[in-house]
Amino acid sequence: MRRALASLLKMPALRLIGQDALLAMDPERAHGLTIRALNGGLVAGTGTPDPKELGVRLAGLKLPNPIGMAAGFDKDAKAFSALGQLGFGFCEVGTITPRPQPGNPRPRLFRIRAARAVINRMGFNNEGHDAARARIEATLSRAPETAPPGINIGANKDSTDFVADYVAGIERFSDVAAYLAVNISSPNTPGLRGLQGADALNRLLGETLAARQRQSRQPPLFLKIAPDMDEHQMDDMARIISRHRLDGLIISNTTISRPMVGGLEHAQQQGGLSGVPLFELSTIQLARMRQRIGADMPIIGVGGIHDADSAIAKMEAGANALQLYTALVYGGLDLLQEIKTGLARAVRARGLEGVSDLSGLKNAHWAARPLPIQPET
């Protein structure tokens, strides 16, 4: 009896709550509860180090495994330490804007359960630079073994100069970030995606990279882009990127298109779609961007990864590391271990040395696939 109680107490609180119970709750409430459980230390890691086949190097970073937590889950840097303990290879916090802002009115987060998808129009709800910075510093001094997070920076909705907001983010976080991610691809801040156009992007990259060069510590700078670009826009983007010394790309953010969800409840909600229906689109766009920018630029592949096979496919399309978010809503944190085990098994079965050797193996196949056509609803 006493032993049963002891093992119960050791169980991660999230497992006690259960994925079904979380899925029965309002999505934002479930998310808040999850963050609180992680922040409160109510988690247990596996305790086993990752097999060496899973280690990757990315823009000078050494990651124990290629699976990261995508931006948007830990917006205010409350849970990155716990996520590292749970076995993520890296964690991206944010998006963080200079000033705190409430985001869009609720409801703004919708599950499409039958498609294992989510639509969100959160609108960069976050506590701002100062709060996040204080929390990151406190966490790193309390638990010095914690890997510093990647920090995803954005612009306030009411900002009069979006570029200045990104520069402020670089100045504020360069000394504590594993890397910085310039997020210009959220569909929920009016005008933000306009920064992906050639002239605006040229100015943005010029100013943000110059700001990074002025810092005493200079973490890699990544650009996070949308999957909703046509070939012409992708050409423009690749041309501008080639002029600058950007360290990598994160492909992709959510989509404003609606593949595979036609007719399902909430499918017509405004916002960005993520999860399984995003997988095909984001993977094809990653492969096509890889063809444009060449083999050397690091790419973090994100969008719809939901099992080991989809993680392997994203690597084969040309990714060097991966991130996920929505699949965890449906599969829970156990999914992480399942994906890592599957990746390691695939590496061994193919006689490869490490997971990085999967990168780009099927790039041509993915780049040639037609983009998923939006079904009529």
Ligand SMILES: Cc1cc2nc3c(=O)[nH]c(=O)nc-3n(C[C@H](O)[C@H](O)[C@H](O)COP(=O)(O)O)c2cc1C
């Ligand atoms: C609720 C929610 C909030 C998000 N917030 C952000 C954000 O603040 N910044 C960002 O760059 N991406 C954000 N994302 C996008 C994710 O980082 C990721 O690019 C996208 O969800 C695709 O991955 P997935 O299909 O594995 O979820 C958010 C996604 C979701 C579902």
